[in-house]
Amino acid sequence: MPITPPPADGLSRRELNRQATAQAIAQAALTLAEADDWAAVTVERVAEEAGISRRTFFNYYSSLEEALNRPLQVLMQTAANRMATDHDPADLDILDRLLEGITEVLSLDLMEPAARVLLMGRDNAALHAAQLITWERCVQTLMPPEEGTPAVRLYTSTLIRAAIGAAQAAFDAWGTHLVRPLSESDVERLRSTIADAIGLLRDGFARPSWLTEEDLASCNFSAPTFII
Numbered sequence: 001m002p003i004t005p006p007p008a009d010g011l012s013r014r015e016l017n018r019q020a021t022a023q024a025i026a027q028a029a030l031t032l033a034e035a036d037d038w039a040a041v042t043v044e045r046v047a048e049e050a051g052i053s054r055r056t057f058f059n060y061y062s063s064l065e066e067a068l069n070r071p072l073q074v075l076m077q078t079a080a081n082r083m084a085t086d087h088d089p090a091d092l093d094i095l096d097r098l099l100e101g102i103t104e105v106l107s108l109d110l111m112e113p114a115a116r117v118l119l120m121g122r123d124n125a126a127l128h129a130a131q132l133i134t135w136e137r138c139v140q141t142l143m144p145p146e147e148g149t150p151a152v153r154l155y156t157s158t159l160i161r162a163a164i165g166a167a168q169a170a171f172d173a174w175g176t177h178l179v180r181p182l183s184e185s186d187v188e189r190l191r192s193t194i195a196d197a198i199g200l201l202r203d204g205f206a207r208p209s210w211l212t213e214e215d216l217a218s219c220n221f222s223a224p225t226f227i228i
Contacts, residue, residue, distance in 0.1 A: 022060050024050045026070035065130040071113035073134050078105045080141040098163045099198050103191045108184055115182045118175040135168050162201055170197040
């Protein structure tokens, strides 16, 4: 399934061509990574598969891992753009904004390639590191301009980072038990998991109703120390 971001109004032909090339490179990397051992995938092979030169590859991506990670980049950038354009910047209800921004853009079309990359990242340290960079870029996209007092900047920065961290934890938990092919029920489960994770922040990490005694007994840590 193509790694295609939602269409944006007003883009020039040049920008549309750039997006198409970036997509072709990422799709080539994903195709080769799934067909062969990742160690055998090279920039030259990806460039040949995408019908571009090696130089063009590096005009778009700094590494193979960054190219392969494009599906998650597209997903998170789409959510970040939705949050940035659909809400008043003065609105400090960041948790609701993030929850709406991510869950509203989740679709089988966007999640299918992202899930494939998440699955590969389980056993690939370099790819996992690239995924962490994507989450940090999402944080930077959502950070408000350097305005207001130091106190309000600290408040918004902390809340945004905590909210993105909760979403990242939800993706990791969801991906742990993920198998292919991806289904609509998998996407709905991700929406629910994100809502649960962000709900922990909203409720001050009070023990949620979905965390059972059996869940707590499955860990070695002392529950009273960690669970409020």
